[in-house]
């Protein structure tokens with residue numbers, strides 16, 4: 001058991017302000033059943049949550065969704081983060097966020113903006129987003145972010161349809177004035193899991209993408225930071241998902257449930273507490289869902305006796321459950337997992353079907 005006085009302090013809070021979103025990206029990791037508008041926390045409650053998070057040691061809040069700009073009270077929410085002393089990062093699709101609102105957010109204390117971009121090819125980008133004209137709006141808003149002097153990160157989710165355009169996508173991020181680009185391979189949760197075989201790249205595409213990233217890092221060294229990791233299903237070892245369960249971060253859903261990671265609700269039997277009923281510190285310390293996979297006692301072999309367990313914490317609990325049916329199992333992405341062959345089969349399963357777009 002992790003002793004309460006040795007509990008790590010969380011560093012980051014993912015605040016899912018709303019599940020509403022104008023786009024329909026088939027790789028969305030939001031749950032298939034979305035929180036309703038009427039259930040969303042109000043701005044005052046978010047401000048209280050931010051103060052509690054700050055007192056707990058959290059340094060950064062990621063204002064996410066859905067599309068956070070779907071909330072009219074976003075400036076008030078940003079002010080709440082600033083007053084709590086948190087560094088605020090707005091994660092936006094840029095659709096539905098006007099230049100005027102962005103300026104108000106900057107005035108309210110917003111520190112950083114991350115815009116998702118679906119592709120460097122406009123028609124493909126709009127097709128992936130399920131929204132005609134999205135690409136043009138994203139470029140326009142990125143220019144406004146830079147004009148306001150806010151640091152900009154471009155986030156690109158890559159999959160079979162766009163993985164061949166890593167180079168133009170990075171060039172595009174550079175031309176937009178981004179300081180950082182995140183090349184994020186699809187993670188198969190929520191809607192992405194539903195679309196897995198339509199999104200899955202080939203091994204050759206993944207290998208080429210890794211080469212491209214190395215080449216681009218060398219070419220643009222000092223001009224832009226390129227974040228990229230080998231995608232889960234093609235890696236030998238799993239990612240240390242969320243920095244270890246209940247170790248580094250908290251995720252608050254639009255309706256106030258506090259999760260150790262954004263996908264945790266897929267694991268049956270976990271009990272999540274709500275910020276409407278409990279203080280954040282109490283949730284971090286004592287909520288059953290946070291205690292469930294903290295430390296190492298819950299682990300089964302091969303993780304239990306593995307030297308890497310303090311590095312990767314056995315990988316992702318949600319993925320372990322989704323693929324093996326057992327949330328305590330090693331993440332089957334790990335080549336030491338007895339279920340690893342299942343990941344290899346899934347990585348080889350590609351079907352060219354129409355996307356199942358995320359619906360509100």
Ligand code: SF4
Nearest residue numbers: 303306308309314334
């Ligand atoms: Fe990580 Fe478990 Fe694999 Fe070891 S066996 S590398 S701890 S997932």
Ligand code: FES
Nearest residue numbers: 241261316317318
């Ligand atoms: Fe839940 Fe990885 S997404 S632990």
